Amino acid sequence: MRTILTAVAVVAVVGGITLPMHADDVPYGADGLPYLTRRSTLVVEVEDARTLDPTRTFVVYEVKARRALKGTVDAAASIVALSPRVAGVKEAKDLVGGLLFLDGPLDEAARKARGVDRKGPVYDVVAGTKGAIPSSDKGALGTAREYLALKEPDARLTWAVERISNADPYVQRSALLELAEPTRKPADDTVVARLAESLRSENVRADNKGVMVQLLERTKSPRATAALADLAKTKTAPPVLRQEAVRALGSVPGGDTVLRELREGKDPMVAPAAQRALELIRPEAQARPPDAASKYRAQLASPDARARQEGAAALGSMDFSAELVADLRQSALNPKETSQSVRLAAVASLARFSKKESAEALKAVASDESLSSSVRAAAVMGIAKLETGVSLQALKELAGSLRDPEIKKLAAGLADQQ
Amino acid sequence: VTVANSTVNATVTGSNWQTQITLPNGLSEVRARQGTASASILLTLGTGLQSRPPQRFRLVWEAGVDDELRAIARGTLQNPTASTVEAFVVGVRQLTPSVVVRAYNGINVTETANDGPDVHTIQLRPSQGTIFGQSPFDCGNLAQQQTSEVWVGTYRSELVGSFTSWQPMEKTDSLQTRIEDIAEALGRTAAHEMGHSLGLVGSGLGQGCGYMRGCDGGHNCSNLEEQFPGISNRFRFGQYIMDPGEKTSNNARIAEPLRGSRALVRAPAFFNPFNSSYLAAVEPVP
Numbered sequence: 001m002r003t004i005l006t007a008v009a010v011v012a013v014v015g016g017i018t019l020p021m022h023a024d025d026v027p028y029g030a031d032g033l034p035y036l037t038r039r040s041t042l043v044v045e046v047e048d049a050r051t052l053d054p055t056r057t058f059v060v061y062e063v064k065a066r067r068a069l070k071g072t073v074d075a076a077a078s079i080v081a082l083s084p085r086v087a088g089v090k091e092a093k094d095l096v097g098g099l100l101f102l103d104g105p106l107d108e109a110a111r112k113a114r115g116v117d118r119k120g121p122v123y124d125v126v127a128g129t130k131g132a133i134p135s136s137d138k139g140a141l142g143t144a145r146e147y148l149a150l151k152e153p154d155a156r157l158t159w160a161v162e163r164i165s166n167a168d169p170y171v172q173r174s175a176l177l178e179l180a181e182p183t184r185k186p187a188d189d190t191v192v193a194r195l196a197e198s199l200r201s202e203n204v205r206a207d208n209k210g211v212m213v214q215l216l217e218r219t220k221s222p223r224a225t226a227a228l229a230d231l232a233k234t235k236t237a238p239p240v241l242r243q244e245a246v247r248a249l250g251s252v253p254g255g256d257t258v259l260r261e262l263r264e265g266k267d268p269m270v271a272p273a274a275q276r277a278l279e280l281i282r283p284e285a286q287a288r289p290p291d292a293a294s295k296y297r298a299q300l301a302s303p304d305a306r307a308r309q310e311g312a313a314a315l316g317s318m319d320f321s322a323e324l325v326a327d328l329r330q331s332a333l334n335p336k337e338t339s340q341s342v343r344l345a346a347v348a349s350l351a352r353f354s355k356k357e358s359a360e361a362l363k364a365v366a367s368d369e370s371l372s373s374s375v376r377a378a379a380v381m382g383i384a385k386l387e388t389g390v391s392l393q394a395l396k397e398l399a400g401s402l403r404d405p406e407i408k409k410l411a412a413g414l415a416d417q418q
Numbered sequence: 419v420t421v422a423n424s425t426v427n428a429t430v431t432g433s434n435w436q437t438q439i440t441l442p443n444g445l446s447e448v449r450a451r452q453g454t455a456s457a458s459i460l461l462t463l464g465t466g467l468q469s470r471p472p473q474r475f476r477l478v479w480e481a482g483v484d485d486e487l488r489a490i491a492r493g494t495l496q497n498p499t500a501s502t503v504e505a506f507v508v509g510v511r512q513l514t515p516s517v518v519v520r521a522y523n524g525i526n527v528t529e530t531a532n533d534g535p536d537v538h539t540i541q542l543r544p545s546q547g548t549i550f551g552q553s554p555f556d557c558g559n560l561a562q563q564q565t566s567e568v569w570v571g572t573y574r575s576e577l578v579g580s581f582t583s584w585q586p587m588e589k590t591d592s593l594q595t596r597i598e599d600i601a602e603a604l605g606r607t608a609a610h611e612m613g614h615s616l617g618l619v620g621s622g623l624g625q626g627c628g629y630m631r632g633c634d635g636g637h638n639c640s641n642l643e644e645q646f647p648g649i650s651n652r653f654r655f656g657q658y659i660m661d662p663g664e665k666t667s668n669n670a671r672i673a674e675p676l677r678g679s680r681a682l683v684r685a686p687a688f689f690n691p692f693n694s695s696y697l698a699a700v701e702p703v704p
Contacts, residue, residue: 023614023636024552025607026663027576028583028656028671031634039548057552057567084552087621087635103548113545127548129635130664182580207640207665210655214667217677218585240643244655251678269648280681306524341523344516374519377512384594406508413505417498417593 022057022085030127032177033147034156040101040126042071043148044079046135049092055115058082059089063100069148079105080118083125083132090132097135099144101126143171153183161194164212165201172204176211186219196227206238213241217248225252232262232270239269246273250281286317293318300331305339312342316349322357325350329361332375333368343375351382359386359394366398366407376407384414392418420449444629447646460649462692464629464699470559473701474530475538475612477515482544486570487511487600493578495596496589509597510604514542517605518612520686521659524694526701527612536562538615540608546571550663553611555636557626559700566611568604584668585677598684602673606687610659616700618660618693630696637662638690651691658690 029035037043044065052060061081065073073079081100083089090098104123106114111122125131133140150156160178163171178184179191195212198204204212213231216224231237231245246262249255262274278285289295296318299311312331315324331337331346347365350358365371365379383394395415402408419428421439428437428450435450441463449458484507491498491506498506515529518540522528530537550573553566577584577600587599613619614636620627621636631652633639638661642650652658656666657675669677675685689697 021555022552023555023611024663025550025610026548027550027572028666028668029664030548031664084549086552087555110545110547113543124547127664128552131548180583182583206644207653207655210640210665214655214677220678238643239648240650240654247675248677250681251676280675280683280685281679283682309523340516340519340529344520374512374516377509378516381509381513381594381597384592406512409501410505410508410512413499413501413503413508414593416501416505 021087024084024086024128026127026130029177029180031130031173033144033174034178034181036101036126036131036144037070037148038181040070040103040131042073042079042102042104042123043069044073044100044102045069046095046098046100047075049095051092052080052118054085055082057085058114058116059085060116060118061092061095063095069099069145078120080116080120080122081125082114082116082122084128086128088129090129090134094134094136095132098137099133099141101131103131139168140170143168143174147174157184161191164194165198165203167203169205169208172208173211176208176215179215180211180218186221189221189223192216192219192221192223192227196223196230199227199231206241209241210244213244213248217251220252222253225249225254225258228252228255229258232258232274233267235267235269242270243273246270246277249274250277256281288318293321293324297324297327300327305342308337308342309339309345312345312349314349316352320353320355325353325355325357325361328358329364332361332365332379333371335370340372340375343371344378347375347378347382350379351385354387354390356390359383359390362386363394363398366411367402369404373404373407376404377410380407380411380414383411384418388418420451421446445631445642445646447649458649460646460651462629462631464627464696467558467696467699469702470562470700471536472526472528473538473559473562473616474528474534474536475518475540476530476532477518477540477542477608479511479542480544483542483570486544486546486574489574490577490600491596493574494581494584494587494589495591495593498593502593506593506597506600509594510600513597513601514605514608517601517686518609521605521609521688522612522697524703525697526703527616527697534563538562538612539565540568540612541565542568542570542604542608544571545569546575548572551607551611553614555617555620555626556615557617557620559616564615566608566615568607568611570604573600573603584672586669586674586680587672595680599672599674602684602686603671606659606671606673610663613660613689613693613697616697618689618696630692632660634662634664638693640665654690657685657687658693659687660689660693661687 047066048064049061062078102123103126105121160175163175166172228245228249232242259274259278262270296311296314299307302308328346328350332343350361362379362383366376383391395411399412419437428435443463446461487507488503491503551568619632620630621632638653640653642652656670673684673686675681
């Protein structure tokens with residue numbers, strides 16, 4: 001049965017070869033021209049391309065370049081380009097006349113790691129399939145050529161600001177991601193004003209408006225606060241975006257005042273999000289019913305591991321008491337406890353009380369060799385979070401007494417830092 | 419209760435609604451109406467899913483990864499001592515598995531040390547490139563013994579080379595803060611990649627599980643938020659584990675909800691309700 005099931009596993013056909021399909025995780029903004037350009041050492045217009053034998057995880061192209069738009073290439077020579085075998089991977093024929101953003105050439109160790117045994121220059125396609133623009137995508141090709149022709153940061157900034165609300169989502173996204181480039185300082189007033197204005201544009205896609213929200217959050221400008229508040233209150237805006245604006249208000253000046261206002265309002269879409277956002281920045285914002293501590297302490301004895309974990313996690317937000325710490329200590333050390341998540345939650349809660357009692361409890365967890373090394377390491381980390389006066393002595397003692405060399409090294413390093 | 423263009427009556431007892439409706443495959447908006455009040459939910463009818471035997475996973479730290487971790491410590495902390503750097507390596511290696519365990523809490527996916535026919539191996543590799551990880555997509559988790567990759571070298575390159583884009587990280591952060599940052603990032607990618615190999619998120623690109631309506635290369639689809647505003651709840655700019663990497667902000671990768679400053683508590687990414695439902699169907703806890 002297993003063989004039959006495996007035989008119908010998902011496959012892709014590339015260059016006539018049938019392969020299992022992969023999926024990947026790429027860095028933020030990897031679908032935009034700023035990232036592709038910054039991370040490529042070579043950008044070429046493709047004259048000809050064919051598919052070679054794949055590796056376990058990569059499609060392998062042999063490419064002849066017509067010319068380089070970034071870097072240099074020998075038009076007479078072939079280069080090898082690797083693209084993870086993910087959804088959207090291109091057929092070689094589709095690349096002819098298109099653009100490839102390439103990172104390399106790869107050294108011997110990198111080739112070996114990718115399972116490629118080829119002579120001549122070997123490159124990664126930047127961000128998997130995203131660095132391959134096929135000839136059929138005329139709009140993206142035109143935009144890419146336009147962007148690549150801009151060499152100076154100021155010219156790219158001007159290009160971006162003019163295109164924030166461009167009708168083409170690809171252009172919009174690249175323009176916004178240009179503003180988010182790591183080398184750019186938080187935007188000046190002109191850019192903030194443009195972002196604030198574009199948040200209301202119907203031309204801009206919701207996920208691109210999400211980039212705007214993050215950019216405004218980064219500026220820490222009062223104008224950003226006003227724009228984010230306006231978006232949070234706009235009932236016709238997509239809820240996901242309104243909630244993102246509420247979250248971002250936690251980072252900007254005066255945002256907490258707006259959050260309190262939203263929390264007290266009747267809007268079911270944003271009031272709970274405002275409460276959550278306030279809890280992230282204001283300790284007093286956490287709602288604590290009078291009987292909460294006893295309820296959570298009772299949960300520690302539940303037969304349901306999830307309830308025990310929730311109880312242990314919630315106790316970290318309660319006021320300190322010796323009894324509460326004793327209960328958490330028991331949860332973390334209980335030899336009958338079957339769930340590592342419960343122990344970790346108890347350890348995390350203990351670390352939130354900067355008291356001698358919690359340091360002692362965490363020391364006991366760190367020293368208990370019947371527990372997993374992850375739990376013991378979490379306990380050592382927890383001690384380091386306590387006030388220095390409490391933690392330094394405990395860390396030094398552990399660095400001297402622990403037998404596990406790895407956990408000992410962790411304690412020593414944390415003590416050294418303090 | 420209305421689905422597509424057909425409306426049927428429901429029996430309402432308190433807050434319980436009972437009726438029988440025939441759902442088409444894929445996504446359906448189900449609207450319930452009583453008097454002038456109404457509310458909608460989004461239901462997905464999947465096909466061909468079976469519960470699979472319990473899934474186990476293991477993390478394998480390949481040779482060369484420790485050097486990448488040391489480079490992260492040196493490149494993102496202010497003047498770390500040798501013992502601080504070594505403690506960083508130990509701390510990240512110890513805490514990362516807990517992040518994966520936490521992500522799959524409530525699903526029958528558990529950690530193990532050894533390989534086996536039911537074990538998914540997550541290789542933490544020193545590789546550097548422009549991806550953080552990759553894994554075989556496997557609708558329905560038909561093959562339980564598979565391998566995912568997490569590229570620690572890419573994290574090193576992005577963190578050290580573009581440090582300012584990782585706010586609220588600051589070079590003055592404490593050692594324990596940075597250990598948690600990196601363990602959260604690596605653990606998140608590990609959980610994300612294993613999620614692909616358990617069958618998340620099928621798309622219309624011939625991958626199988628197309629009813630999930632994933633996009634951006636098999637991830638939670640941001641477009642659904644515009645198609646079904648307020649009821650989709652599939653995509654949250656990186657706050658959900660299976661959101662596409664290119665739309666996942668760096669602060670979300672390190673479980674920090676804000677960019678401007680550290681929050682009082684971390685807010686780790688989690689599987690959205692739809693992804694969780696799928697995982698619970700494929701890997702149910704007995």
